[in-house]
Amino acid sequence: MRNAWRITRWDPGAGTPTYLLASAFTVTPSLCAQATRVDCVIDSSNSIRGTTNFRHFAHAAESLLACWSFFRRYPAARPRLVLKDLRSIDGVIWAESLVRLMGCEVLGGIRAWQYYLPMATLNAAGCAVRGALRQRSGNGYKGREMKWLMSESDASELQQRLHRNHTAGGVLRVGIANRRGSRNLSNVDAVAAALSSALRSVQASSRGGGDGLQHFMRVDVNVVADLGGWTFLEQATWVSAQMLVVMPHGAGSVNYLFARPCTAILEVYPFGYYLPGEYLNLARAVGALGYTAYPGDTPYNDTDRHSSPAARYQARSVSLAPDPARVAEWAVEAVAASAQCRRHQSQGARAPPREAFA
Template identity: 25%
Template sequence: MVDGSKFIYTNDDNVFPHPPEFQPVSDMISGKIDQTSSTPPVRHYHCPMHHPHFAQEILRCYSFWRSQPDGQPVLLVPRPQFSRFLTNPAEFQRRFPISSGILETLKTKMRLVVTKVYPNATSFKTKDFLEKDNTISPFAIGSRKDAMKFRSMFVPSAESYKNRTLKSSLRIGIVNRAGARSLLNPLDIRNAVIESYPTHQVVLKYFEDNTIEELIEFYSNVDIVISPHGSQLTGIMFMAPCSAVLELFPHNYYTPNYFSSLARIFGLVHLNWYISSSTIPHELDLKTRLANTGNNICPSLNRVVSGVQQMIDYRKQCLSNSI
């Protein structure tokens, strides 16, 4: 088992600088919207179908649609490699069930139209992602209000901050992956947390082949999540504000700006932990990360337990400041 680095509290800009998580819509798209034009503006989908990238695009689209309250929300998908899924609900649900669940909810709640062609419209694309420009967070949105409105389409209203501050029994979720970047000692971690925090509920969860309903049910009812870096962390967007996330990175795979930006958007506490005998790398290029994407993780149980206590304390502080 490896102790690894210290825990880094990534909500503190002085310790861990980020690009800003809230951006004007004009900064997130290429081109300028002419509000006087009779040609309706629509969003043009153009990013990979991997679920976290889909979520990046959809969050930015959501702020774009909210900035045009009198217009029809439209997702224009002219490129065949994307339209074969996004305009084909059955195939999209079969291949990408979580992304499909998000899109179907937007179609129902916002009357979103997803189409290959939308005549007499001007389309706008998202600017480059963080991996290319380092100026806009990977997960970016127009405002905290937009983020909370987005979450409310999937999750009923949360308990009051006061009630959550007084809550004596927390729900702690340990999320593991079946493949790359998996925890090698998940049962030991679960048992150590149970032993150290007997008054709290501790759950070990895998998300392969789960539905969007199961994902939302888990994340919206958990107060603390411990998880390796991976697409399953996209579900933190459904956690209540001030809930806490401890993200684990294996040796030679470190992208601390990624899901920490999603946590910041939704008002979560976020810590990252680089579990390696090496020092924390300042920056790892994509080639190095891809070469090490299969590295697994065996974290020290004592450090996990101390991390849980840090998250309990940070969560309590966040809730107290929000009352």
């Protein structure tokens, strides 16, 4: 049932995988002594809406990032995407930009069908090793969390290629990325004001304690009406610059890919539509801290009751008005958690090494 807004740290449990394993891919090795090309195949069996264009850039990112991780396991080979039964990513600006950042060639449409020749022919032509996800890696629901990458270092490499900007010293940047249309934050101004007031109040009273605010000279709360009108670089740079991010659940959340480790991210969900294992597992994969805001106490049960296509559409089509006071309380706690995370990192904690293919 609907209830007061509840904000919680998203913790799927120690047994929940964050990263793709090598076993998630089928791999056909090169017949040459040394592979000179590495191909990653995306088709209808391992991607959502596999027979259409990648018009939904966040769903395109699911497949593209998996291929990026696969490419990185063969650093000496030239990477190539093979869109076996997909049309094209042409015109999907975010996806096109990600592919350019990945530095890979793309074969799609008819060319992909022509390309799909017997393996001996492929190897004779290019000494290629070929891989593909066995199936889509999840959908974000409990127990089916989306796995985007094979390691945190895969995200770090993309971030370094983008020459991301770090937060200026002494400034605590808090970003609220709203949406136009469905799932917009209808009270975004009230949320921003509450965040700003709470953080500045705690900052003024800080005396070197453990709240994390004593290191900042000022607090900057900025609101973006909709990231959708921004370029790929602008979206990525904005997310990278924030220490705290508040965002309604939606495609723009795929930009968590560019969040810095220990960034605190609050994703806001509508009643009856709760999928934290989708984008927040991407945040987890890059080392960020994920939180959820939901208007009730039983989000998974509510989502189960809205499982029909019509009910899901209706649940996704509303505006959201999270309690500003609760969001402000979260922000103060999140700054302290972020500071603790950074201290832990400075003490030598490291992400797990990349898994190699046999």
